[in-house]
Amino acid sequence: MNFTILLEMQKELDEKIESQHGLRKEDLINEKILALLVELGELANETRCFKFWSVKPSAERTVILEEYVDGVHFILSLGLTFGYGNELPPRMAEKKDSLTSQFNQVYSLISVFKNDISEINYAVLVDNYMNLGEMLGFSWEEVEAAYMAKNKVNHQRQQQGY
Numbered sequence: 792m793n794f795t796i797l798l799e800m801q802k803e804l805d806e807k808i809e810s811q812h813g814l815r816k817e818d819l820i821n822e823k824i825l826a827l828l829v830e831l832g833e834l835a836n837e838t839r840c841f842k843f844w845s846v847k848p849s850a851e852r853t854v855i856l857e858e859y860v861d862g863v864h865f866i867l868s869l870g871l872t873f874g875y876g877n878e879l880p881p882r883m884a885e886k887k888d889s890l891t892s893q894f895n896q897v898y899s900l901i902s903v904f905k906n907d908i909s910e911i912n913y914a915v916l917v918d919n920y921m922n923l924g925e926m927l928g929f930s931w932e933e934v935e936a937a938y939m940a941k942n943k944v945n946h947q948r949q950q951q952g953y
């Protein structure tokens with residue numbers, strides 16, 4: 792598994808967004824961290840994994856996958872900002888024993904990364920976000936394909952003045 796193609800696609804999308812809106816990626820760190828936290832919340836909301844007070848089922852798998860790859864966009868985008876993500880270390884993180892705990896773990900790791908933007912903290916975040924994807928039942932091939940589809944939509948949105 793490698794990120795090379797996705798990083799290249801993310802770079803192209805980010806550059807389009809930056810030039811269209813007259814921004815520099817170095818100035819968008821806070822926004823992208825918050826965007827990632829928000830996407831993670833949207834993802835959790837669609838799974839409904841923490842809603843012990845409700846009997847409604849989770850959203851459809853495709854909806855959950857789309858939310859998941861929105862998060863992948865911002866993770867890659869943050870990696871590109873700091874030159875991280877080209878060489879990911881081997882998968883080492885252990886999965887938590889419930890989806891809710893895994894979500895809380897990823898939230899914590901986004902904060903850890905925000906407070907100390909190091910390559911190791913980035914790699915640990917990526918590792919745990921990938922574990923979250925596996926716990927949601929997604930293969931890497933599915934994630935890649937869904938990422939590519941959403942990346943295309945994001946380009947179209949920019950062209951249409953989103």
Ligand SMILES: O=c1ccn([C@H]2C[C@H](O)[C@@H](COP(=O)(O)O)O2)c(=O)[nH]1
Pocket residue numbers: 804805808860861862864865868941945
């Ligand atoms: O610099 C950016 C800004 C946004 N997005 C993408 C990530 C998500 O797929 C989507 C989020 O857009 P909303 O649907 O939340 O507006 O935009 C990027 O890839 N790079």
